[in-house]
Amino acid sequence: MSEEPTPAVAAGESPGRPEPVVRGYVMSRGYPRQADYRFLGAAPDPGWWTRHRSHTDVNYPTLLVEARGGRWRAYLSGIPSQRRDEVSTPIRFTLALEGATASGGADGVVRLVARWLDGHADGSGRAVLGERMDGLFPDDAEVVDLRRRHDVEAVGVVQDRMERLLTSLEAPGGPEPTEWADRSWIASAADGPGAAAFVERVRALLAGEQDGDALVLNLVEQAEEAPPVAAGESLAVLTATGGPDRPRALPAAIPGQSGDQGPKAPGRTTPASPVDVRRALPLVLAALLLVLLILWCATR
Amino acid sequence: MVTAATEADDTPVFRIGMLGPSRVGKTSLVVSMLTDGERLLGGTPVVLRAADERTKRLLRLRRQELDGGLLARKFDSAVMPGSLDLTYFNLEMRAGQAAEGIRFSLLDFPGGWLSEQEGRSAEEVRNWDECQSFLAECNVLVVPVDATVLMEADQPQHWRSVPAVLETLAVQEMAELWAGNRNLAPEEPALVVLAPVKCESYFADNGGLRDDSQLLRERVLQVYDRVIELVRLNAPHAQIRYCPVDTLGCVELVKVHWQTDPDEPGTHRPTGTFAIRDRGRISIVGAEDILGAVCGLLAGARRRVTAGEADRHVGRARYAEQRGQELKRGFFRHVRNWMNGSIRANDLERAGQLAKAQELRNQAEQLARAVDMLADRKPSGRSKAL
Numbered sequence: 001m002s003e004e005p006t007p008a009v010a011a012g013e014s015p016g017r018p019e020p021v022v023r024g025y026v027m028s029r030g031y032p033r034q035a036d037y038r039f040l041g042a043a044p045d046p047g048w049w050t051r052h053r054s055h056t057d058v059n060y061p062t063l064l065v066e067a068r069g070g071r072w073r074a075y076l077s078g079i080p081s082q083r084r085d086e087v088s089t090p091i092r093f094t095l096a097l098e099g100a101t102a103s104g105g106a107d108g109v110v111r112l113v114a115r116w117l118d119g120h121a122d123g124s125g126r127a128v129l130g131e132r133m134d135g136l137f138p139d140d141a142e143v144v145d146l147r148r149r150h151d152v153e154a155v156g157v158v159q160d161r162m163e164r165l166l167t168s169l170e171a172p173g174g175p176e177p178t179e180w181a182d183r184s185w186i187a188s189a190a191d192g193p194g195a196a197a198f199v200e201r202v203r204a205l206l207a208g209e210q211d212g213d214a215l216v217l218n219l220v221e222q223a224e225e226a227p228p229v230a231a232g233e234s235l236a237v238l239t240a241t242g243g244p245d246r247p248r249a250l251p252a253a254i255p256g257q258s259g260d261q262g263p264k265a266p267g268r269t270t271p272a273s274p275v276d277v278r279r280a281l282p283l284v285l286a287a288l289l290l291v292l293l294i295l296w297c298a299t300r
Numbered sequence: 301m302v303t304a305a306t307e308a309d310d311t312p313v314f315r316i317g318m319l320g321p322s323r324v325g326k327t328s329l330v331v332s333m334l335t336d337g338e339r340l341l342g343g344t345p346v347v348l349r350a351a352d353e354r355t356k357r358l359l360r361l362r363r364q365e366l367d368g369g370l371l372a373r374k375f376d377s378a379v380m381p382g383s384l385d386l387t388y389f390n391l392e393m394r395a396g397q398a399a400e401g402i403r404f405s406l407l408d409f410p411g412g413w414l415s416e417q418e419g420r421s422a423e424e425v426r427n428w429d430e431c432q433s434f435l436a437e438c439n440v441l442v443v444p445v446d447a448t449v450l451m452e453a454d455q456p457q458h459w460r461s462v463p464a465v466l467e468t469l470a471v472q473e474m475a476e477l478w479a480g481n482r483n484l485a486p487e488e489p490a491l492v493v494l495a496p497v498k499c500e501s502y503f504a505d506n507g508g509l510r511d512d513s514q515l516l517r518e519r520v521l522q523v524y525d526r527v528i529e530l531v532r533l534n535a536p537h538a539q540i541r542y543c544p545v546d547t548l549g550c551v552e553l554v555k556v557h558w559q560t561d562p563d564e565p566g567t568h569r570p571t572g573t574f575a576i577r578d579r580g581r582i583s584i585v586g587a588e589d590i591l592g593a594v595c596g597l598l599a600g601a602r603r604r605v606t607a608g609e610a611d612r613h614v615g616r617a618r619y620a621e622q623r624g625q626e627l628k629r630g631f632f633r634h635v636r637n638w639m640n641g642s643i644r645a646n647d648l649e650r651a652g653q654l655a656k657a658q659e660l661r662n663q664a665e666q667l668a669r670a671v672d673m674l675a676d677r678k679p680s681g682r683s684k685a686l
Contacts, residue, residue: 029382029412032561032569033465036322036412037384043421050385050423054354058385060361077384086569087323089381141562148419219357282639290632 021105024162027094028137030144033086037094040137040146041154044096049075055227056217058094061126061240063116063216067205068233073098074109074202076116080123080130083140093133097162101208108166109206114199117216118172120189120240125172132168136161179204184235184250186223188243189216197247201236210234226250312605313390314404314489314598315438319474321467322411324446325497327380328547330408331362332587334389341588344673345666346595351392351403358389366548366582383410386427395599395666402602404594407434415470435474436481439601440491440594443471443527447496447544448572450519451512452556461558461568462523475527479534489601490538492531493590494686496520498572499544501553505681506546506585507577513682516544521686528686539597540686543590549583551576589683607664613657620650 025044029037049064056062061078079093097109118125137143146154180197187194201214212234213227220226221242229235229250237243237250318326334348341348350356365380386409392401413428420428435441449466453459463469475492482490496516504511520542521528531538551574561567624646627637637643 027384032563033321033323034412034416034467036410036416037382038412038416038424039421043423046421046423046426053385057358057361057387059381059383059387085323085382086571088571088573089323092381092384094384144563150419218361219354221357225353283636286635286639 020159020163021103022097022099022109022166024159025096026158026162028081028143029085029091030147031083031085031140032144035144035147038147040143041158042150044098045073048073052215052217055220057219060218061123062218063113065113065202065205065214067101067208068211070101070208071098072101072206074113076112079126079133082130082134093130101206106206108169110199110203111169111171112166113202115169115172117189117195117198120195132165136165180247182247182249184229184252185247186226186237186239186243186250187247188245189238189240191245194238194247198236198238201234216240223248223250312403314402315434316404316406316440316442316594317435317438318406318408318442318444319435319471320411320444321414321470323382324411324444324466325547326411326444327362327383327408328366329442329444329495329497329545329587330389330406331359331366331380332545332547332584333591334391335359335363341591341595345395345669346599347394348591348595349392351390355390358387383408385410386431393595393598402598404598407431414474415467436477438478439489440493440597441475441478442493442495442590443524445494445496445520445524447499447502447516448553448556449570450496450523451502451516452570452572457568458558460566464564464567465569466523468523472526472530476530476534479531479538482535482538486537489597490535491593491597492538492540493593494520494524494540494542495590496544497547499586500546500549500551503544503546503682506549506583513544517542541593542684542686543586543593544682545586545590546584549585550578550580586682593683603664603668606660610657610660610664613653613660617650617653617657620646620653624650
C-alpha cells in the first residue's frame, strides 16, 4: 500500500501538449469478438490496480483511489454501456484517472466517485455514468479504431471526452459527504453514511490533506479481510457485499511492525540439545571397564 | 514431483489452463465446471471445492451473474460479460479419506490476449507473458469451442471464416508450445480436453429437440485436427478427450445471423439468439466429464507420487535395519551403542519410517480407489477419448 504513484507517461503523448490537471484513460471493447477490452489511445501506469487483486475482482464493479507523495490516481470499473458485443453481452467501460494532489480540477473526480457509488447495490449510479460514456463514445467503430491507436490524436480524443465527462457531472442527491471520526474504517457500500464518508475521504485524498487509499472492494466482507493500513496513512474501505452497516474502525498500523516474520529457516530449527549427563555417565563407566578389560587381557 | 508450481508449504499445485479466444465461453465453462463441483462428482469419493475464501467469492460473483441473467430472461448468447483481467481460481480436490487434498489452480483470462499481439500496452504484454507461461506449463489444457460457430456454418463463406472466428491458428500455436513442454516431462500427467460449449441445441439428452451430436463431433475433429496432431506429435503420452458441454442446459438456439466483419470484409461472424427453455433452470451436462477426467488424471498422478514416497520410506527403514545390525555387531560395540542410545534412536527411526510408509500406502490406496470409481462412474455418454 505504500508504492508511490508516478506521473504517467502515456503512449503517444505529445511532449508539446501541456500536462492536463486530470489525465483520463478509458478501457472498453468493440462489437467484434477479437476487439477485446483494451485502453483506448493510451494506457495508464502499468497495472497499478493489480496490487489489489487479492481483495477485489476488477471484472466486477471496483473503485480504487490512492494518494501519496503529491500524486493521486483512481480506477473505476463496472460501468455498463448500451453497446453489446458479438455474443450480445453488454459491454462495459473502465476509467482510470490521475493527477497531482491539491492542483484543482479534482471536484469532477469527486463527483464521478459519488455518482459511481450512488445506488451501489442496483448499479443505478453506474448506469447513469454508462449513459454519459455512451454519449461520448457512441460509435462502436470509433471505439474499435481508438483501441488500436496510440497516436497523439487518439490520446487527445480520449482526454477531451474525459474532461467533458468530468465537467458535465453533477453530484447525486443523498447524504452530504461527511468525514468519519476514524482515520481508517470499513463499511458496506450500501450504507448511506459509509458512502458519504467515502466520498469525503476521496475529496481529502485528492486535495492532498492526507495520504492513503479509498477502496470499494468486492472480495472483502469483513474488517479482518481488509488490506493492511500502511503506517502514517489512512484507509477507507467499502464492501460490495456484507460489511458493517455503519463505518467500523480498522486497526492502525504499528510503525516498524511488519507482517513478514522473515524467511523460514530450512530444515529443523530446534537448537542442538546440551550434553545429556545421564547418558554420558554410563558411557564413561563402560569406557573405563573397557580399558580395564584390555589391561587385564594384556597382562595375562 | 509432478509439474506444477509449489506453494510455500511445498504442496504441489497442478495447473489447468483455458485456451480459447475472446467470447468463446471460457468463463461460463469455468463457472459450469466449478460452482457445481460437488454435485457433478456425486457418487464418487472425490470432492472438489474452492481452496480459499477468495476463490469462493470469485465463483459466487460469476454464479450470481449467470443466475441473474437467466432470471432477467435477457439471455441472448452469453450471460457472462467478457473478462478484463486474468483470474486465478484456487481449488482443492479431496479423494477418499486422504488426509491431504490435491490442490490445483485454474487460470481464466481475456481471450483477446491470445491473438491480438499488435499495439499491446506494457500491462497487456506483462499479463500475456504470465498467461503464456502458465499455459505452457499447465498439466491440463481445456480448449473451449463455440459449437454454434461450427454447427451453424452452412455456406462456403461461413466455413472460410471459421478459423478466424475461433482463432484456431493461435490455439494451435499455444497447443504446440504446451505439448513441447509436456514432452520434456513425460512422467507428469498431461491432458487436453476439446470442449465444445453451448451444445444445448445439438444433443437430445438434456431437453433438446434434435440429436446432431455425431455431426458436432465430426466438425470439431475436422477443425481441430491440427491441434490433435501437434499434441500427439510433441507429447505422445498426453491424453486427449472430447467433452461437449451444455454450459447452461436451459437454452435453445433460435436463430443465427452471419454478418460481414467491417474490419475484415472476407470474414463473416455469427451472432446467435437463444431462448430460455422451460423455467430457465440451469441443467449443466458434460462438465462432469471434464471434471472426472481432470480429477482422475490428477488423483492417478498423486497416487503414483504417494506410492513412490512410501517406497522411499520403506527404503530408509531398510537402511535403518541394516544400520541397526551394524550397531549391534560385536560385544563392545553393541554395549557402547546401547549405552549411548544409538540403538534405540535407530529403532525409533526405523519404526517412524515404517509408520510413514504405511500411512502413505493407505493414502495411495484411497487415491487408487478414487481413480477407479471416477473411471467406473456413469459418464454423460458424450465424452470420448481421442
